[in-house]
């Protein structure tokens with residue numbers, strides 16, 4: 340559009356100059372005056388066209404900005420604007436009929452009251468669809484009308500958490516949540532190797548029992564101590580990374596800790612949490628929180644948050660009883 344206007348302006352001014360030049364070459368006075376009049380008219384016309392075009396461009400930009408601003412978004416100050424059932428896209432979560440690495444996503448979606456189809460498949464079903472899956476594995480999240488398939492449990496969880504407001508739109512908070520979530524990946528990778536050594540090509544060269552002893556005596560206590568240390572020092576509700584609300588990091592750790600505590604983690608002693616009282620308490624807190632719906636799932640459409648502004652400065656705060664402020668998830 341801009342190019343077109345510049346081109347028109349060029350043609351018009353060349354035309355005007357040509358007329359002006361022609362006028363100069365003509366010695367007759369009458370002709371000169373006429374040419375000048377014509378030049379003025381052409382220039383005035385060009386000016387009008389130019390102004391109209393500029394106005395159209397400005398209106399177009401303004402309309403585009405308004406459109407972008409009014410479009411529903413999962414970023415911005417999102418915690419006040421939950422994605423409601425009617426606005427979230429159609430979601431199908433495909434995984435085996437077990438908690439495994441999909442349960443955290445199921446929990447996050449349930450917590451945010453986000454509707455999804457919990458598609459639980461058998462091994463036979465899996466074999467039949469394997470070649471259609473992005474990396475030949477589950478879980479897979481199908482978004483919309485079968486067009487987008489997302490693999491990798493943590494990528495799926497992060498997407499689900501954006502919908503359910505258990506992630507953050509603040510880059511620093513998001514990085515802190517990611518940090519705790521990646522720590523979970525690091526922790527569980529070794530457990531997975533021990534449980535399924537064949538899948539990691541460790542047939543014949545791997546002493547499963549010896550490795551398990553290493554996990555029980557060194558690996559698991561090391562990571563539980565990291566959690567215990569982070570949870571130490573805060574009162575009441577306590578979320579990883581000092582967040583003021585439960586995040587995806589809490590949801591994903593909860594799933595693994597719960598399996599350990601219930602003795603469903605293949606071959607591991609359920610009493611492993613006994614020496615980590617804060618982690619044990621934290622597990623109960625996350626379980627309790629997950630059994631409620633997110634407060635944001637019921638937030639008003641007016642976008643009011645339910646955090647407090649006790650000092651009336653216009654900012655919402657969450658304070659511990661000792662007055663320490665926790666990080667606000669935005």
Ligand SMILES: N[C@@H](CCC(=O)N[C@@H](CS)C(=O)NCC(=O)O)C(=O)O
Pocket residue numbers: 439440475476477478490491492493
């Ligand atoms: N890194 C992947 C791992 C996916 C994965 O290994 N999925 C397993 C189930 S937990 C699977 O599809 N196994 C079937 C097979 O490989 O035949 C993730 O986090 O999603």
